[in-house]
Amino acid sequence: xxxxxxxxxxxxxxxxxxxxxxxxxxxxxxxxxxxxxxxxxxxxxxxxxxxxxxxxxxxxxxxxxxxxxxxxxxxxxxxxxxxxxxxxxxxxxxxxxxxxxxxxxxxxxxxxxxxxxxxxxxxxxxxxxxxxxxxxxxxxxxxxxxxxxxxxxxxxxxxxxxxxxxxxxxxxxxxxxxxxxxxxxxxxxxxxxxx
Amino acid sequence: xxxxxxxxxxxxxxxxxxxxxxxxxxxxxxxxxxxxxxxxxxxxxxxxxxxxxxxxxxxxxxxxxxxxxxxxxxxxxxxxxxxxxxxxxxxxxxxxxxxxxxxxxxxxxxxxxxxxxxxxxxxxxxxxxxxxxxxxxxxxxxxxxxxxxxxxxxxxxxxxxxxxxxxxxxxxxxxxxxxxxxxxxxxxxxxxxxx
Numbered sequence: 001x002x003x004x005x006x007x008x009x010x011x012x013x014x015x016x017x018x019x020x021x022x023x024x025x026x027x028x029x030x031x032x033x034x035x036x037x038x039x040x041x042x043x044x045x046x047x048x049x050x051x052x053x054x055x056x057x058x059x060x061x062x063x064x065x066x067x068x069x070x071x072x073x074x075x076x077x078x079x080x081x082x083x084x085x086x087x088x089x090x091x092x093x094x095x096x097x098x099x100x101x102x103x104x105x106x107x108x109x110x111x112x113x114x115x116x117x118x119x120x121x122x123x124x125x126x127x128x129x130x131x132x133x134x135x136x137x138x139x140x141x142x143x144x145x146x147x148x149x150x151x152x153x154x155x156x157x158x159x160x161x162x163x164x165x166x167x168x169x170x171x172x173x174x175x176x177x178x179x180x181x182x183x184x185x186x187x188x189x190x191x192x193x194x195x
Numbered sequence: 196x197x198x199x200x201x202x203x204x205x206x207x208x209x210x211x212x213x214x215x216x217x218x219x220x221x222x223x224x225x226x227x228x229x230x231x232x233x234x235x236x237x238x239x240x241x242x243x244x245x246x247x248x249x250x251x252x253x254x255x256x257x258x259x260x261x262x263x264x265x266x267x268x269x270x271x272x273x274x275x276x277x278x279x280x281x282x283x284x285x286x287x288x289x290x291x292x293x294x295x296x297x298x299x300x301x302x303x304x305x306x307x308x309x310x311x312x313x314x315x316x317x318x319x320x321x322x323x324x325x326x327x328x329x330x331x332x333x334x335x336x337x338x339x340x341x342x343x344x345x346x347x348x349x350x351x352x353x354x355x356x357x358x359x360x361x362x363x364x365x366x367x368x369x370x371x372x373x374x375x376x377x378x379x380x381x382x383x384x385x386x387x388x389x390x
Contacts, residue, residue: 021249027283031335038338041331045292049300051321054216057304059297061289066281066331073279077289081301084268086261088222088309094256094272096302097240100373102254103298105244106276107291108385109252111334114283125390126246132381136236136261139306139372140226143233149375152382158390170387177334178295180344185380186327187347190303192365195320195353 019117027114033067040067055089056082097150100182101130107178108155115172116165123169125160153182214312222309228262235262250284251277292345295377296325302373303350310367311360318364320355348377 017024034041043066049059059079063072081096083089094102105128116123131154138148159169173179212219229236238261244254254274258267276291278284289297300323311318326349333343354364368374 021251022283024283026280030281030283031337034331034335035337038330038332041335041337043329043331045290045296045327045329047293047296047300047325049297049304049323049325051304051308051318055305055309056216057301059300061293061297064279064293071279071281073289074286077293079274079289079294079297079301081297081305083305084259084266085221086225086266088217088219088225091269094268094274095240096298096305096371096373097376098242098256098259098272099274099294099298099301100376101240101242102244102256102274102276103291103294104383105242105254106252106274106294109244109246110250110276110278110291113246114250115336123246127390128244130242130244132240134238134240134372135233136229136238137233138375139370140229140236141310141370142226142230142236147375147379148370149372149377149379150381152384155383155385157385157387159387160390163389166387166389170385173385175334175336175343176291177329177344178291179383180333180342181292181295181377182344182381183383184342184344186345186377188299188350188374188378189347190350190352190365190368192352192354192361194358194361195322195355 019120020113020123022114022117024117027118030067042066054082055087055095056080056092097132097134100150101132101153103178104153104176104182105130105155107176108173111176111179112157112169112172115175116169119168121161121165121169123159123161126157128155128157130155150182214315215308215318217309217312219313222313225262237261249277250282250290251275251287292327292329295345296327296348298373299348299371299377300325300350302371303368306371306374307352307364307367310370311356311364314363316356316360316364318354318356321352323350323352325350345377
C-alpha cells in the first residue's frame with residue numbers, strides 16, 4: 001500500500017495544511033477513520049427524479065449515507081435534463097448523455113486534484129474538454145448491432161503545473177469512481193411499480 | 196426491425212400529434228432522416244470543465260455535433276460539482292457520483308417516455324429513486340481489491356399509467372444510452388497536456 005492517501009509523501013505534505021485548495025487534515029482524517037474502521041467507507045449515494053413532461057425531467061439530490069450515518073448536503077441540488085429540438089425537446093437542460101460527460105469531467109478532475117494534493121503535487125490551473133461518440137441508430141432502435149451508449153469518450157486536460165508531474169497526474173485519474181464505473185461497468189437493477 | 200420508432204404502432208399513434216408531451220412528427224422526422232441516411236445519426240456530445248479550486252469544478256455545455264452539423268443549445272448550461280465537508284469540499288454542488296446518478300435517472304426516464312410515446316403508451320406521472328453503492332476504500336487507495344466505482348445501482352420507478360403496460364415500460368429502459376454506457380462500459384481516452 002504505497003500509493004494511497006496516507007502515504008509518507010502525504011504525511012509530509014500535511015504540514016502545508018492546504019494544497020490545491022484541499023484541507024489535507026480534513027481529508028486525511030476521513031482516510032484514517034476508514035482505514036481503522038473499513039465499514040465507514042461504505043456509501044450509498046442517491047438521487048430522486050421527477051418527470052416534468054416530454055423529454056424534460058428534474059433530479060433532486062439532498063443527501064447520502066456514509067460513515068455509518070445519513071449525511072445531508074448543506075443545500076438541496078436540482079438538476080434539469082431535456083433534449084434539443086432535433087430530438088423533440090425544449091432544450092431546457094443539458095441532455096442525459098451530456099450530464100454523463102459532466103459527471104465524468106467532474107470526477108476525473110476531483111480525483112486528480114485530491115490525489116495530487118496528498119502527494120504534494122501543486123496544480124495551478126486545470127481545465128478539460130470532453131467529447132464522446134454516440135450513433136443515435138442504437139437509441140432509436142434502427143439497428144440492433146449499433147451500441148446504444150457511448151462507444152468512446154476522449155478527455156483532454158490542460159494543466160498548469162510542474163511539467164515533470166504531468167505523467168503522474170495522468171495516472172492519478174485512475175482513482176476516479178465515475179471513470180471506473182464507465183470503463184468497468186456496474187450492475188443496474190430497475191424496478192417499475194404502479195403509482 | 197419490429198421494435199423501433201417507426202413501427203406500425205408508431206405510425207398509427209402519430210395521428211395523435213403529441214403523446215407524453217412529445218411531438219411525434221418532430222421525433223419521427225428525425226428517425227426517418229437517419230433511417231434514410233445513417234450518417235446523420237453519428238453524434239459527438241461535448242462538455243468543457245474548469246477547476247475552480249479544491250473539489251469544486253464547473254462544466255459548461257453549449258452544443259454538439261449531429262445530423263452532419265454543429266448544433267448549438269439555445270442556452271449554455273453550467274453544472275457545478277463539489278464534495279461534502281466529510282470529503283474536504285465546500286458542498287457547492289452535487290458530487291460527481293451523484294451527477295452520474297442524475298445522468299442515469301434522466302436518460303432512463305427520457306428513453307422510457309419517448310419510446311412509450313411512439314408506441315402509443317400514455318404515461319400520466321413518472322418518478323424514480325436511485326441508490327448506488329460505493330466503498331470509498333477504492334477511491335482512497337486503501338485497498339487494491341475494492342472497486343473504485345459503483346458496484347450496484349438500483350432504480351425504482353413509480354409510474355401512473357395502465358398497469359398492463361408496466362412490464363413493457365420496464366423493457367423500454369433498455370434503449371437508454373447512459374444505462375448502456377454504465378452496464379456495458381465505454382472506452383475512455385485521457386490526455387494530459389501542459390497549459
